[in-house]
Amino acid sequence: MNKRILVTSTDLMMVQFLLPHIRNLADNGYIMEIACSDVGGRMKEICEKIGDCVRKIYTVNLHRSPVNPGNFKGFREMKDIVEHGKYDIIWTNEPVMGVVTRLAAKNARKRGTKVLYMVHGFHFYDGAPKLNWMIYYPIEKLMASRTDVICTVNREDYKRAKGFNVKDVKYIHGIGINTERLTVGENQKDIRKELGLDIDDFFVLSVGELNENKNQKVIIQALSLLKDKTIHYVLCGKGNQMENLKNLVEEKSIKQNVHFLGYRTDVVDICSQVDVYVMPSKREGLPVASLEAMYCGLPLVTSNIRGLTDVMENGVSGYMCNPEDAKGFAKGIKKLKENPKMRKKMGEHNRETVKPYCIEATKKEVLKLIMSFG
Secondary structure: OOOEEEEEEEHHHHHHHHHHHHHHHHHOOOEEEEEEEOOOOOHHHHHHHHOOOEEEEEEEOOOOOOOOOOHHHHHHHHHHHHHHHOOOEEEEEOHHHHHHHHHHOHHHHHOOOEEEEEEOOOOOOOOOOHHHHHHHHHHHHHHHHHOOEEEEOOHHHHHHHOOOOOOEEEEOOOOOEOHHHHOOOOOOOOHHHHHOOOOOOEEEEEEOOOOOOOOOHHHHHHHHHHOOOOEEEEEEOOOOOHHHHHHHHHHOOOHHHEEEEEOOOOHHHHHOOOOEEEEOOOOOOOOHHHHHHHHOOOOEEEEOOOOHHHHOOEOOOEEEEOOOOHHHHHHHHHHHHHOHHHHHHHHHHHHHHOHHHEHHHHHHHHHHHHHOOO
């Protein structure tokens, strides 16, 4: 008899990362069902993309904030799904969904259902705000006893989870980067021409939401310190820090060297013309954007934080420094600008390093993990 699996997450996580794994599990004989909180308005897209590999799709009324009173309704909905589903395995993702799903699965576990909680980055980590430790750490530690396997995507979280009261802790190389979409098409756009850059201008890129955590301001500060008119910083993404970042650019008088492109669908074309990728984040679980940049053969200048330290080797993959160290980022960018041979060597190293993180490799890891439940 084929085993039944329920996968729970936000709609955003489902669309961006989980669908290939769900299809792979279905192809390997598992009966798949999914339950998502519609925080991003992507449920229609999920229904269109998932095809016939999922038997049922549920929408659960959950919110990202753990203290939102609407989550009680979501808990009741999830409990009803779990109680009637008679699942062999429940695979849950993300903090709020993970807590609600595991609470709802209390009776199901007594009947033999196995619960897998995949951690894409604990909210408590080395250097995290005290409030995060006060709220999320005790909750995750408590919920570990309601979990059969915790699976992490970085080494720091793995070591921390090993200290919890959980039956088993596993580590995998993330949930995969889609290498097919990282291939440059025939009709490649000339992004340098679009931005009015000369062929000898040095092109630094970051991709991601413009917010406090992504910390793009430190790169702007680094450019201001470098005082090099040939270095251009290009930001792809939108977010609530857009105006603050533009104001900082004006304040530093480097408007001609910082380019806000907003949300782009041609990031692959852009990466093919970039010299260095930068990621100054304060917190990451496993940074997919950096992995994709590495696959594109780029050297990196990044923060020395959890997740990035798993894939980066300082002086080999690029350079790493404290997230708030503008001088450190400036130094790393300058070193790479002055040494084209080093950039090429680091880029080649990164393309090899990132292979275990590609989707075909991680699909095998997830399948092996699911099969370990018997």
